[in-house]
Amino acid sequence: MIDVDLLRKEPAKVKENLERRRNPAYLELFEKARARDAEWRACLGEADALRKRRNELSRQIADARSQGRSVAEIEAEAKRIPDSLHEVAAREASLKQEADLLLRRLPNLLDVTVPYGKDDTENVVVATWGEPEKGAPQLKSHSELLEALGLAEFDRAHRVSGAGFYYLKGPVVLLDLALQRFALDLLVERGFTPVEPPFMLRRGPYEDVTDLADFENVMYKIDQEDLYLIATSEHPLAALYRGEILDEDRLPIRLAGVSMNFRREIGGHGVDQKGIFRVHQFSKVEQFIFSRPEESPRLHEELRANAEEVFRRLEIPYRVVNVCTGDVGTVAAKKYDVEAWFPRQQAYREVVSCSNCTDYQARRLRIRMGKAGKPGKVVPHTLNSTAVATSRALAAILEQYQQPDGSLTVPKVLRPYLGGRTTISAPSGPN
RNA sequence: GCUGAGGUAGCCUAGUCCGGCAAGGCGCCAGCCUUGAAAGCUGGUGGCGGCGACGCCGCGGGAGUUCAAAUCUCCCCCUCAGCGCCA
Numbered sequence: 191m192i193d194v195d196l197l198r199k200e201p202a203k204v205k206e207n208l209e210r211r212r213n214p215a216y217l218e219l220f221e222k223a224r225a226r227d228a229e230w231r232a233c234l235g236e237a238d239a240l241r242k243r244r245n246e247l248s249r250q251i252a253d254a255r256s257q258g259r260s261v262a263e264i265e266a267e268a269k270r271i272p273d274s275l276h277e278v279a280a281r282e283a284s285l286k287q288e289a290d291l292l293l294r295r296l297p298n299l300l301d302v303t304v305p306y307g308k309d310d311t312e313n314v315v316v317a318t319w320g321e322p323e324k325g326a327p328q329l330k331s332h333s334e335l336l337e338a339l340g341l342a343e344f345d346r347a348h349r350v351s352g353a354g355f356y357y358l359k360g361p362v363v364l365l366d367l368a369l370q371r372f373a374l375d376l377l378v379e380r381g382f383t384p385v386e387p388p389f390m391l392r393r394g395p396y397e398d399v400t401d402l403a404d405f406e407n408v409m410y411k412i413d414q415e416d417l418y419l420i421a422t423s424e425h426p427l428a429a430l431y432r433g434e435i436l437d438e439d440r441l442p443i444r445l446a447g448v449s450m451n452f453r454r455e456i457g458g459h460g461v462d463q464k465g466i467f468r469v470h471q472f473s474k475v476e477q478f479i480f481s482r483p484e485e486s487p488r489l490h491e492e493l494r495a496n497a498e499e500v501f502r503r504l505e506i507p508y509r510v511v512n513v514c515t516g517d518v519g520t521v522a523a524k525k526y527d528v529e530a531w532f533p534r535q536q537a538y539r540e541v542v543s544c545s546n547c548t549d550y551q552a553r554r555l556r557i558r559m560g561k562a563g564k565p566g567k568v569v570p571h572t573l574n575s576t577a578v579a580t581s582r583a584l585a586a587i588l589e590q591y592q593q594p595d596g597s598l599t600v601p602k603v604l605r606p607y608l609g610g611r612t613t614i615s616a617p618s619g620p621n
Numbered sequence: 622g623c624u625g626a627g628g629u630a631g632c633c634u635a636g637u638c639c640g641g642c643a644a645g646g647c648g649c650c651a652g653c654c655u656u657g658a659a660a661g662c663u664g665g666u667g668g669c670g671g672c673g674a675c676g677c678c679g680c681g682g683g684a685g686u687u688c689a690a691a692u693c694u695c696c697c698c699c700u701c702a703g704c705g706c707c708a
Contacts, residue, residue, distance in 0.1 A: 234670060238677045245642085245677085248689040252641045261688085268688035416698095435631060558631095563648030565631045565667085 191294050191554045193569075197224055207299045210515040212308055216297060223292035230285040237282045240275045244268065295402065298550040300515055301487075301524035307514025313527070314514065319498065320507025322531040322538075329534035330596075332588035333465030336362065338596060340617050344464050354455065354470040361614045365587075365600065366473060366580045368607035373475040373500050373578040374446055380496060382446035382477065387426035389449055390417040395429040398554040401520040410452050423447025424574040427478040431557050436480060436570055438559045442489055446577065447476040465585065467539070472581035479573045482559065483549065486571035490546040493575035494526050497542040500578050503603045506586050507531040509538055523548040528576075530586040541582040544575035 196204050201224060208216045247268040254261045305314040336342035336358075343357035358366060374384055391399075396409070396418050410419040420426055427447045436443070452471050466472070477496060481489050494510065501508045513525040528542035549569040560566035591599045597615035600608060 231670065234677080238670070241677060244688070249642070251688055255641085265688055271688075560631075561649075563631060563666095564650075 191550060192296055192299055193549070193553065194227065194293055196299075197227060197293070204299065208297070210300055210304070210306060211297060211518070212516040219292060219295055223289065223296060226285060226289040226292055230282065230289045233278065233282040233285050237275065237278045240271060240278060244271045244275065247271070294554065297401075297520040298523045298548060300518060301546065301548075303512070304518060304524050305512055305514045308516040309514075310517045312514045313511040313517060316510050316512045316526070317498070318507075318509040319502060320505070320531065322507045323533045324536070326533040327536070329589060329592050331465065331534060332467070332585040335588050335592055335596075335598065336465070338616060339598065339614060341614070342466070352470075354468075356466055356469060358466075360617070361608070361611070362584065364608055365604065365614070366584060368604040369578050369580045369583055370448060370473055370475050371607050372503075372604055374448060376499060376503075377444075377446040377475070377477060377496065377577055380444075382444040384446045384448060385423070385427060385430075386448050387420070387423050387430070389420050389426075389452075391420060391426055391429060392416050393418065395432055395555075396425065398432065398556075399425045399428045399521075399551055403520075408453050408455070410454055419452035420449060421453050422451050422474065422574075423449035423476045424478055427476070428551050428572055428574075429555060431480070432555045433557070435558045435560045435565045437561060438482065438566070438568075439561065441559065441570060442479050442481040442485060445478040447474075447478055449474065449476070451579075466581040467585045469581055472579055474579040475577040477573075477575045477577050480552070480557075481571045481573065483568065483571050486546050486548060486573060490524065490526075490544070490573055493573055494528075494544045497528050497544055497575050497577060501528060501530060501541070501583075504583070504587065504601045505603075506583075506590050506601075508541070519545070521545070521547050521550055523550070526575075530582070530590075532586060532589050534589045539582075539586075541579065541586060542576040545573065547572045547574070 192204070197220075201220075205217065205220055208220055247264055250264050251261045251268065254264065305312070307313065330338060333342070333344060337344065339360075339362075341358060341360050341362035343359065347355040347357050378384060390412060393416055396405075400408075400421075404421065405418075408421050412418065424447065426449075427445050430445075450471055451474050453469075455468065455470065477493050479486075479489050479493065498508070498510065508528050508530045511527050511529060513527055518525050522545035524546045526542075526544040527540050528544070529538035530541040531537075532539050548571050551572045553569045557570060558566055559568045559570045587601060588598065591601060593599055593613075595615075597613050600612055600614065605611060
């Protein structure tokens with residue numbers, strides 16, 4: 191949620207910024223939000239005037255009573271107030287609610303360094319690393335390789351849970367855990383505190399950390415409970431200090447979330463036919479930071495550098511794109527994607543999403559900065575970035591490290607986590 | 622799931638029975654005092670609206686009764702403790 195003060199005092203700036211997102215719906219929303227806010231303030235004035243008169247008369251009645259004077263006349267006027275106040279107050283409350291809802295639906299203001307563009311085809315490459323291999327169409331797809339090596343059961347998973355689910359088996363499970371541990375160790379070394387968060391959140395907190403459309407398209411709802419399965423540990427990590435005042439001397443707070451993530455993926459691209467690239471559940475190590483506002487651009491680069499380091503150490507070629515104005519999500523002010531090279535597909539595909547949410551998420555969560563005993567008004571910034579999503583990283587590894595004989599070489603940096611194992615090949619016996 | 626106790630400002634607490642401007646402490650800020658500091662003393666310390674004087678709101682949430690609700694009535698939510706169940 192953006193600061194309502196900006197809407198009132200610098201509407202031209204806000205409008206100009208919203209225009210960059212290239213979605214006319216936002217401009218409509220902006221006008222409506224402004225108008226409703228003005229109506230609300232006018233109505234609030236009316237209600238306050240009535241309340242003021244009521245309070246005056248109430249006090250007069252109390253005073254008169256205590257002095258034994260008659261209250262009949264004052265009471266006659268006082269009795270007329272509740273009816274009109276009731277009507278005005280109801281209108282005021284409903285205008286307030288409408289104005290709030292409109293304000294909450296407005297996206298974050300974009301950072302000036304976000305490139306102007308209409309959709310993901312106009313994202314700007316800002317870095318590349320490694321040598322993408324050209325001409326490797328003879329490779330197996332990651333799902334074919336998983337099945338050939340006896341490392342996954344897709345058909346059986348689809349039968350019992352539906353499309354978008356999988357069984358992983360054997361050494362690839364250890365490889366998955368190795369990836370998580372490798373990423374986590376790297377982050378701990380860099381000052382992050384590992385956190386295993388709740389995998390479910392209540393609706394209230396959840397509405398504060400993401401936009402409403404996600405409830406329709408992304409999150410799984412638990413039947414009979416006010417609980418949603420998390421789509422990413424970013425969400426419970428952001429909600430960790432909901433309604434609290436953060437000691438500004440302790441910022442930045444660096445957290446490394448470790449969780450399974452659940453996504454319905456309704457609409458959009460849906461789930462992939464087979465494999466683990468786009469699925470309903472996956473493990474992820476997530477970076478999350480609460481920061482002072484002035485530090486967030488620097489920390490955004492730090493998150494990006496950490497994510498790049500993960501893929502550099504895995505020796506997977508990648509590039510980084512600065513996501514353009516038409517493609518940045520609602521909550522982020524700026525976003526980088528890291529895209530790994532998939533040699534069989536001959537394409538870069540998204541493996542990391544790294545966002546600076548500025549004060550948008552924290553304001554919704556009613557988080558402020560300050561010192562003990564001295565709450566401030568400043569809203570801290572929140573940032574998040576994938577360190578490694580194992581589904582995507584495994585898919586990249588399965589293509590990148592595939593050998594001509596059909597075996598899979600284990601990335602060097604993961605070998606210590608697998609007892610020094612260097613290769614995964616097809617099992618000789620039945621499994 | 623059952624029973625009980627709770628939810629009041631950044632934090633801790635009183636007020637609730639019996640309706641009448643939310644009291645006190647801690648912390649924090651400022652001033653006085655002091656060579657400096659501490660202590661002490663004085664004042665301030667939430668949200669919203671208003672250019673402002675100022676006003677309104679705020680006691681978990683909502684509805685009701687009333688001129689007037691932290692306080693009375695009804696509904697709901699949450700937390701903690703004990704018990705039950707459980708990897």
